[in-house]
Amino acid sequence: MDNLVGWGQHGFRPKYSTDSTIVELVNEISERLEEKKEVAVYSCDLTAAFDLMRKEVLVDVMREKGIVNYLINITHEYLKDRWGYVEVDGYKSCVIGIKSGCIQGSVIGPLLFNIYTSSLSRVVAPF
Numbered sequence: 113m114d115n116l117v118g119w120g121q122h123g124f125r126p127k128y129s130t131d132s133t134i135v136e137l138v139n140e141i142s143e144r145l146e147e148k149k150e151v152a153v154y155s156c157d158l159t160a161a162f163d164l165m166r167k168e169v170l171v172d173v174m175r176e177k178g179i180v181n182y183l184i185n186i187t188h189e190y191l192k193d194r195w196g197y198v199e200v201d202g203y204k205s206c207v208i209g210i211k212s213g214c215i216q217g218s219v220i221g222p223l224l225f226n227i228y229t230s231s232l233s234r235v236v237a238p239f
Contacts, residue, residue, distance in 0.1 A: 121226055162225060163213040167191045170228045177227065187224065191215070 121128075137153070144151045167188060174184045194210035214221045214228070 121230065125226070158229070161229070162216055162221070165214045165225060165228050166212050170224060173227055173231055177230070179227075190220075191224075 141151050141153070170191070171184055171188055174187065191214075194213075194215070195207050196210050197207045198205040214225050
C-alpha cells in the first residue's frame with residue numbers, strides 16, 4: 113500500500129494516526145532547528161474532502177500509479193450512478209444524484225481517498 117499513498121499520509125493507515133503525524137513533524141522540526149536550517153510548515157484543512165472527491169481525478173491518479181485497468185473500471189463502476197437523500201426525524205429529502213465524493217462508511221473508501229490525495233505529497237518536499 114505504501115506505493116499507492118503519499119509519503120506523509122498518516123490517515124486511514126495501520127500504525128499511523130494524527131498522533132504519529134505530530135510526533136514526526138515535531139521530530140523533523142527539532143532536527144532542522146538543531147542543524148540551524150530554515151523550517152517552514154504548510155498545513156491545509158481537508159474538511160469535507162471525502163464529499164468533494166472527483167471520480168475522474170481518482171481514475172487519473174489510479175492510472176498514473178499503474179493500477180491495472182480492470183481495477184480502475186471496477187472502481188469507476190462502483191462510484192458512478194450514486195443517489196442519496198437526507199433523513200432527519202423520519203422526514204426524507206428528495207433523492208438526488210451524487211456527482212462527487214467517496215462512499216463514507218465503506219471499507220474501500222479510505223483507501224480510495226488516500227490514493228486520490230497521494231499526489232499532494234508531490235507539492236511539498238519530504239522531510
